[in-house]
Amino acid sequence: MIDLSGRIALVTGASRGIGRAISKKLAAQGAIVVAAARAQNARETVDEIIGAGGRAEIASTDVSDARQIDALVGGVLERHGRIDVLVNNAGIARDQLMLRMKRDDWDAVIATNLTAAFSLTQAVLKPMIRQKGGRIVCISSVVGQGGNAGQANYAASKAGLIGFVKSVAQEVASRNITVNAVAPGLIETDMTRAITESVRGDWTARIPLKRLGTPDDIAAAVCFLASDEASYITGQVLAVNGGIYM
Numbered sequence: 001m002i003d004l005s006g007r008i009a010l011v012t013g014a015s016r017g018i019g020r021a022i023s024k025k026l027a028a029q030g031a032i033v034v035a036a037a038r039a040q041n042a043r044e045t046v047d048e049i050i051g052a053g054g055r056a057e058i059a060s061t062d063v064s065d066a067r068q069i070d071a072l073v074g075g076v077l078e079r080h081g082r083i084d085v086l087v088n089n090a091g092i093a094r095d096q097l098m099l100r101m102k103r104d105d106w107d108a109v110i111a112t113n114l115t116a117a118f119s120l121t122q123a124v125l126k127p128m129i130r131q132k133g134g135r136i137v138c139i140s141s142v143v144g145q146g147g148n149a150g151q152a153n154y155a156a157s158k159a160g161l162i163g164f165v166k167s168v169a170q171e172v173a174s175r176n177i178t179v180n181a182v183a184p185g186l187i188e189t190d191m192t193r194a195i196t197e198s199v200r201g202d203w204t205a206r207i208p209l210k211r212l213g214t215p216d217d218i219a220a221a222v223c224f225l226a227s228d229e230a231s232y233i234t235g236q237v238l239a240v241n242g243g244i245y246m
């Protein structure tokens with residue numbers, strides 16, 4: 001049984017999809033969740049958590065802006081004095097074949113998916129070292145493991161997270177901080193809603209477990225890695241993909 005009672009957990013991209021499911025599951029297991037997204041977009045997530053008897057607060061942050069990240073982490077530390085769990089989940093896709101990909105689309109995806117994880121992780125490490133422990137989980141992707149035509153920018157950002165996690169894990173293991181990645185396959189969220197029925201059918205046929213994943217499938221893996229049960233796991237990539245990439 002996972003017990004995260006009283007842990008302070010910061011989740012980016014908490015307004016919908018996977019980030020919302022992660023926030024709700026962390027809160028259901030006792031964590032106090034800081035749900036971050038742009039503007040007031042995480043309001044519904046926070047309302048749902050509080051409605052279910054959990055504890056959560058909203059944070060307005062654009063993770064592609066390093067100053068906003070400093071303000072976010074500074075605010076959490078001011079209010080709670082510690083930060084136990086960081087989930088780097090916010091992410092975007094700007095798909096295009098390489099020959100046509102615009103530099104802006106490369107930059108935006110790297111900034112949101114990879115550089116934000118660098119800034120957030122750097123901001124939480126000092127407090128985690130001071131408090132003698134912490135958990136960092138980055139949401140990578142099966143695309144970061146196997147690549148995908150039309151997603152060179154997205155694949156580079158998600159593969160980058162895997163190298164990032166393995167490197168930082170080695171740096172901070174002696175401080176009782178674990179750093180891991182979860183690599184989802186195709187998950188039912190806004191990000192994948194635009195996929196046509198025929199592509200969805202093709203994917204489903206190729207997935208050994210014969211279904212797309214749900215945000216809750218990913219949330220369960222993140223909660224495990226955030227828990228005491230996973231205290232001997234670091235620098236790993238936990239694939240939650242129905243078996244499509246082994």
Ligand SMILES: NC(=O)c1ccc[n+]([C@@H]2O[C@H](COP(=O)([O-])OP(=O)(O)OC[C@H]3O[C@@H](n4cnc5c(N)ncnc54)[C@H](OP(=O)(O)O)[C@@H]3O)[C@@H](O)[C@H]2O)c1
Binds near residue numbers: 012061
């Ligand atoms: N869905 C999949 O099949 C799948 C598969 C593998 C990996 N993933 C990864 O899982 C993560 C969540 O994906 P999802 O499917 O839940 O996506 P989603 O439904 O599109 O949600 C994306 C989340 O990221 C936030 N976000 C985007 N840009 C941001 C920015 N600049 N600043 C702050 N927040 C920002 C959004 O918040 P706003 O309200 O601010 O827009 C939203 O909460 C992503 O990293 C994605 O790459 C998804």
